[in-house]
Amino acid sequence: MPFTSTGPLPGGGTRCEYCCHHSRCLTMGLEGEQLADFDALLERPRPLKRGEVLVHQGDQFGNLYAVRTGSLKQVQFQVGARDQVTHFYLPGELVGLDGIGSGECVGNVVALESTYVCELPFLQLEVLMKDSHTLQHRLFRCMGEELRDHQRMMCLLSGRTADQRMASFLLGMSERFRLRGYSPSRFFLSMSRGDIGSYLGLAIETVSRALGRFQMQKLISVEGRWVSLKDMESLTRMVAEDVGRHSGT
Amino acid sequence: MPFTSTGPLPGGGTRCEYCCHHSRCLTMGLEGEQLADFDALLERPRPLKRGEVLVHQGDQFGNLYAVRTGSLKQVQFQVGARDQVTHFYLPGELVGLDGIGSGECVGNVVALESTYVCELPFLQLEVLMKDSHTLQHRLFRCMGEELRDHQRMMCLLSGRTADQRMASFLLGMSERFRLRGYSPSRFFLSMSRGDIGSYLGLAIETVSRALGRFQMQKLISVEGRWVSLKDMESLTRMVAEDVGRHSGT
DNA sequence: CGAGCCATTGAGACCGGTCAAGTTGGGTGG
DNA sequence: CCACCCAACTTGACCGGTCTCAATGGCTCG
Known part of the structure; x- marks a missing residue:
């Protein structure tokens, strides 16, 4: 198979630098060496088919995932109640932030269609953040935004x-x-x-x-x-x- | 009345080291010089009286607050709907995390009784985190926990x-x-x-x-x-x- | 002692959930 | 190509939980 120079390769190869979500992803604001370092630590696993599970509830937390194409839902199983969908993820969004707290994944994350993601090992991310204030700040912002969105959702649900x-x-x-x-x-x-x-x-x-x-x-x-x-x-x-x-x- | 101070001094003076919430607060895991640095950057404003507002909705985000004694509620005003309480804060808990995302405070935070807080300037906190991996990790955990709690709340509200x-x-x-x-x-x-x-x-x-x-x-x-x-x-x-x-x- | 807030309690209405039946559409096999 | 199936969706009838409205009593504060 010959090399293709632009766009996501079928195998999953691409570069953050050229990714169309660069300006919205965790990488926002990163340039040059820092971006290259970031690029180097992430994996691009094979795409998920519709219905495939990316993250299992109860799994030990280890990775964040950035959606490249496709979409996913997060489902929480609960005793005595029906399973509940708590999230939909679109391209450019970050999966798994809620696992950082307890160190345990809070729900299944399931592909709603053919979906490509980037896998970001959190431990390595933390190391990278020591040298990149930009990245640290960016991740805090992402989490803050998700908190705010959740609050909106709570208002929506209760009133x-x-x-x-x-x-x-x-x-x-x-x-x-x-x-x-x-x-x-x-x-x-x-x-x-x-x-x-x-x-x-x-x-x-x-x-x-x-x-x-x-x-x-x-x-x-x-x-x-x-x-x-x-x-x-x-x-x-x-x-x-x-x-x-x-x-x- | 609960939460009357045994540890913290009425005047507001105290040290993180001796604070009864040390092991549950952001300071968890911090020791020696790092704890002293943390201690040095925080303010201990005068206590709030019942009904007093600590944070106003729409204010520019700048500080986190740790509750020392007392309790508070967060209230969100919304057009066309009744105001909504989105949070209760007890001693040892962190107020204001949801402002990190948009840079704007998402709701009023009001004292429910006489309440002492510590004021943590976020910018300085970020600087401190560059040198303290422990602190960085701790803040991420706090935000992750809040995310998880919010999801629980959403499940509660909707089902x-x-x-x-x-x-x-x-x-x-x-x-x-x-x-x-x-x-x-x-x-x-x-x-x-x-x-x-x-x-x-x-x-x-x-x-x-x-x-x-x-x-x-x-x-x-x-x-x-x-x-x-x-x-x-x-x-x-x-x-x-x-x-x-x-x-x- | 009245004003105002907070909490409780009762009566009635209505939104939205449950149950049930029917429709559509995509996929599979004959 | 058609018959069939199953899942997803739609639609209707009914019912119950919770909201609204209203009246009452207790407490605090001026």
């Missing part, structure tokens, strides 16, 4: 209606696609309705009905897992709407 | 009944008190029912009724904000019980 959750989910996905250079108004959801429901704390039927309602109201159109956002303004307004849940505080 | 949420909350508080050397079976809740409801995504009346129900079932006894756990086993069982919410996944 908002089914329609608001769905609208917020769609807008969130739209924004994430936009940031990655994909269309924010028409995209493919690689996860099932069941996954979405689990993630949003809704029954699968409620997800389906909400989508149906949105379509009737001409806010979106749905064909299977393809979604087009027709009226993002109304969706945004819907999320912010006061429905007066809780008498708290 | 469990009011009773299960209350039981989980009580057990969680109990455990946190136990770790700090207080009684795990009888403790004072410094937050109002409204705060609890907001935190758990429940109406205030639902919180009240759940507590009443638990008391009738002899699982706990309640006198105002004092709570005694009578039957932690049943409470634990209740949390794990499958109530069959969601048909997802």
